[in-house]
Amino acid sequence: MANTGKNNRSNFQAALFGLGLDRDSAVPLHLQLAGALRGLLIGGGFAGERLPPSRAMAGELGVSRMTVTTAYDQLAAEGYLSARQGSGTFVAAHLPHLAPPAAPRAALPAPPQMPHPFHPGMPDQALFPHRLWARHLERAWRSPEPALLAARPDPFGWAPLRAAIAEHLAAWRGLGCSPEQVVVTAGAWDAIDILRGAALPPGARLAVEDPGWPVLQRLLERAGLVPEPVRIDGDGLDPAHLPAGLAAAMVTPSRHYPTGAALPLARRLALLAWAERRDALVIEDDYDSEFRYQGQPLPSLAGLDGLRRTIYMGSFSKLLSPGLRIGYLVLPRPLLDPVRAHLEVTGTRVSLLPQPALAAFMSSGEFATHLRRMRRIYARRQAFLLQALEPAAGLLELRPDPSGMHLVLRLGPALAGRATDREIAAMAEAEGLLVRALSAHARLPDPPQGLILGYAGFGEDRLGRAAERLVAVLRRAAG
Amino acid sequence: MANTGKNNRSNFQAALFGLGLDRDSAVPLHLQLAGALRGLLIGGGFAGERLPPSRAMAGELGVSRMTVTTAYDQLAAEGYLSARQGSGTFVAAHLPHLAPPAAPRAALPAPPQMPHPFHPGMPDQALFPHRLWARHLERAWRSPEPALLAARPDPFGWAPLRAAIAEHLAAWRGLGCSPEQVVVTAGAWDAIDILRGAALPPGARLAVEDPGWPVLQRLLERAGLVPEPVRIDGDGLDPAHLPAGLAAAMVTPSRHYPTGAALPLARRLALLAWAERRDALVIEDDYDSEFRYQGQPLPSLAGLDGLRRTIYMGSFSKLLSPGLRIGYLVLPRPLLDPVRAHLEVTGTRVSLLPQPALAAFMSSGEFATHLRRMRRIYARRQAFLLQALEPAAGLLELRPDPSGMHLVLRLGPALAGRATDREIAAMAEAEGLLVRALSAHARLPDPPQGLILGYAGFGEDRLGRAAERLVAVLRRAAG
Numbered sequence: 001m002a003n004t005g006k007n008n009r010s011n012f013q014a015a016l017f018g019l020g021l022d023r024d025s026a027v028p029l030h031l032q033l034a035g036a037l038r039g040l041l042i043g044g045g046f047a048g049e050r051l052p053p054s055r056a057m058a059g060e061l062g063v064s065r066m067t068v069t070t071a072y073d074q075l076a077a078e079g080y081l082s083a084r085q086g087s088g089t090f091v092a093a094h095l096p097h098l099a100p101p102a103a104p105r106a107a108l109p110a111p112p113q114m115p116h117p118f119h120p121g122m123p124d125q126a127l128f129p130h131r132l133w134a135r136h137l138e139r140a141w142r143s144p145e146p147a148l149l150a151a152r153p154d155p156f157g158w159a160p161l162r163a164a165i166a167e168h169l170a171a172w173r174g175l176g177c178s179p180e181q182v183v184v185t186a187g188a189w190d191a192i193d194i195l196r197g198a199a200l201p202p203g204a205r206l207a208v209e210d211p212g213w214p215v216l217q218r219l220l221e222r223a224g225l226v227p228e229p230v231r232i233d234g235d236g237l238d239p240a241h242l243p244a245g246l247a248a249a250m251v252t253p254s255r256h257y258p259t260g261a262a263l264p265l266a267r268r269l270a271l272l273a274w275a276e277r278r279d280a281l282v283i284e285d286d287y288d289s290e291f292r293y294q295g296q297p298l299p300s301l302a303g304l305d306g307l308r309r310t311i312y313m314g315s316f317s318k319l320l321s322p323g324l325r326i327g328y329l330v331l332p333r334p335l336l337d338p339v340r341a342h343l344e345v346t347g348t349r350v351s352l353l354p355q356p357a358l359a360a361f362m363s364s365g366e367f368a369t370h371l372r373r374m375r376r377i378y379a380r381r382q383a384f385l386l387q388a389l390e391p392a393a394g395l396l397e398l399r400p401d402p403s404g405m406h407l408v409l410r411l412g413p414a415l416a417g418r419a420t421d422r423e424i425a426a427m428a429e430a431e432g433l434l435v436r437a438l439s440a441h442a443r444l445p446d447p448p449q450g451l452i453l454g455y456a457g458f459g460e461d462r463l464g465r466a467a468e469r470l471v472a473v474l475r476r477a478a479g
Numbered sequence: 480m481a482n483t484g485k486n487n488r489s490n491f492q493a494a495l496f497g498l499g500l501d502r503d504s505a506v507p508l509h510l511q512l513a514g515a516l517r518g519l520l521i522g523g524g525f526a527g528e529r530l531p532p533s534r535a536m537a538g539e540l541g542v543s544r545m546t547v548t549t550a551y552d553q554l555a556a557e558g559y560l561s562a563r564q565g566s567g568t569f570v571a572a573h574l575p576h577l578a579p580p581a582a583p584r585a586a587l588p589a590p591p592q593m594p595h596p597f598h599p600g601m602p603d604q605a606l607f608p609h610r611l612w613a614r615h616l617e618r619a620w621r622s623p624e625p626a627l628l629a630a631r632p633d634p635f636g637w638a639p640l641r642a643a644i645a646e647h648l649a650a651w652r653g654l655g656c657s658p659e660q661v662v663v664t665a666g667a668w669d670a671i672d673i674l675r676g677a678a679l680p681p682g683a684r685l686a687v688e689d690p691g692w693p694v695l696q697r698l699l700e701r702a703g704l705v706p707e708p709v710r711i712d713g714d715g716l717d718p719a720h721l722p723a724g725l726a727a728a729m730v731t732p733s734r735h736y737p738t739g740a741a742l743p744l745a746r747r748l749a750l751l752a753w754a755e756r757r758d759a760l761v762i763e764d765d766y767d768s769e770f771r772y773q774g775q776p777l778p779s780l781a782g783l784d785g786l787r788r789t790i791y792m793g794s795f796s797k798l799l800s801p802g803l804r805i806g807y808l809v810l811p812r813p814l815l816d817p818v819r820a821h822l823e824v825t826g827t828r829v830s831l832l833p834q835p836a837l838a839a840f841m842s843s844g845e846f847a848t849h850l851r852r853m854r855r856i857y858a859r860r861q862a863f864l865l866q867a868l869e870p871a872a873g874l875l876e877l878r879p880d881p882s883g884m885h886l887v888l889r890l891g892p893a894l895a896g897r898a899t900d901r902e903i904a905a906m907a908e909a910e911g912l913l914v915r916a917l918s919a920h921a922r923l924p925d926p927p928q929g930l931i932l933g934y935a936g937f938g939e940d941r942l943g944r945a946a947e948r949l950v951a952v953l954r955r956a957a958g
Binding site for chain 2: 040146170272323345352
């Protein structure tokens, strides 16, 4: 439509000499040149044109003559060019129908490693019912129901999944909500971005717990929000210490991350009263509360609030797999319209593909069965780890936690003044152990010292061997 | 861990009277109350406490007494409360193990409609090989390879998919790139957001084509960027008309959206020279160039540039399904590190779930086979639509387009001064037709007038009937 008749020799020359080659690329220069030339010729309009001699072309492009002749030969073999003895190389009168050239293959970075003990927050994916899950995927898509093929899928997510999430929250988290309040997200970053676009102005200040989830502060900053770290104590965040001028407070009331502290009822009520008084929002990040081993699960803050000012944020990463990248928000009703207006512009970032399978997995009860099974297994693993660490009793304060997927163990008296948690984490890393330092999760000065030890993702064999190595590290650290 | 011994009667009273109920909710008040109460009791520490009489509770919460008694009865039936004849209602000494209450089900909004003719940009999903696709999904996940379960998946995407995309681009778009330059995204919004975070400062100004994709301008604004509309002519964007001070130009060189114009080589070279001179980026949005019916596919601008200053943006929405939400960026090498640093913080927003299936679908050649088949079918549909519109020859300028999934037909002389494209689109909508007005895709004054008619997603039966209705509308509009 565009090139015919407009291109001419000088255009061709300019295009040739303007071909871009990337000397830092892993793709050999002759392949780059052949690819760029092929692209140019496919554009059409150059049939019969003469190519510059290889020496001239090499000079213009600053490459070796061999690079040029190799590229010319390749394209001649593919039928794009024809070499006429003694008179040079020409663009073929009839180009071959676009043949797939072999793609230049460069080595990709090595795939990320399997998690090392004690990587926190990792579900044990070896125990996941993969075959069942794969069957749900296959069933949902082999002959998809028409709504799955809609021109513009509902940006709040697949309706049956939203209903299944609402049922799950009622059963497991004491949170009564309507499916229409549920927004399926692509995880925490997506959720924060949606809230920034629909509920929080740019530059809004949010209280975050300190210590806390270090990624959170960076995510908030990337989204154009301002995190305000607030020191937590043994009971989590104290609403009396919230600074003025906040648009929201982001909390982990059921299980403070990483310490595991549960926010007492009096503080929960005070936090909700604060939000009411200041016209602020509370964002409840409920990341692994399904795994509670003793007593009843703590109800969600959003349930206590009746979802008036509290936004509930959940995830399937800890329950199924980090790669799934599906989470959800449960919104107070006044936020439904602004969030919908925002998502109608941006569209959702969540693929529909996993959603019907996840809905079926949940509504069939298989998800709850899986969670209960993992809860039993994780409880045993925590007990096993604590026992395996018994030899380090003076070095670490060995305290069980009634819930979660990791332990936070404070440094014991035998280590006082001898090593910091960061030093121990570095020594452990040299032994192939991923031990996180509690103090590395804080921004405020004089953070508490402790080790974060994820146990959920590792069988007793690995946990036992890893505990032995950790005990040795601790003994070395204590001198 | 937290509540024991701290809660007392006054706490309980305060918590009860502070329970949040949402009068605008579709969830009945008694269900809300039961849910909130259940949540509170599950928290523990209130065993044996006496509840306020239903009348007092109703007065405090401002609900009817019936609402309170119904909620009390429900929780008594579940075992959370016990009613003692004559002395009131008490919290049970031993709470039932968290029983799943029936989730409150509210009607969700009706699922989005199937596309109406002439919805543009819709692939015909009825012709998609769903069974094959579902089998790939099942195979990838029934016994997933370890890298799919990695603790932290590569935020650039699944390596075999990135390799398959690089091969596809070499074969179909004349673009030679290394798989490591490919970033899998959750579509255009995600791609823009990534570029904003890693390559463009907040408030950066970007040239966009006018007319153009209207959503694009809003996406850029949402991302904190400033779109600068530049009037296009019959050959697309003229680089000579780019204003000063731009950080980038975002273009659709292979097929201008929506008019279908292809950017001539001279303008391509001028655009790349502009970018070099101004130290600016070019973002090439290549949204449906695989569907070219005559001549050779135009090579990508990024290929001509050798990916020096051009970022290539592709999508699978037009090729497979809008709900899939997978697209990709191909980056110049200098951007690889900044984008990786950005994504290491935010994580990817793309689920791994579809990626191995898509990689297998591509590398097996089934994807290319599907594209070739759809190309033949879409070409026939375009010809069929033009023929079916023959009776409107004086009302519309019936010009075939060598590529794409929609036609842009300018208004003919018989309509001049009688109806605008927007008026015709409104009349067509009343007839159940989705006809987009070309002028609605422009922000600058005096936009061109025409009708955008998507044909790819509709069989000949539907196209024929829709064309008849459109001809009738046009005749009415011409008076």
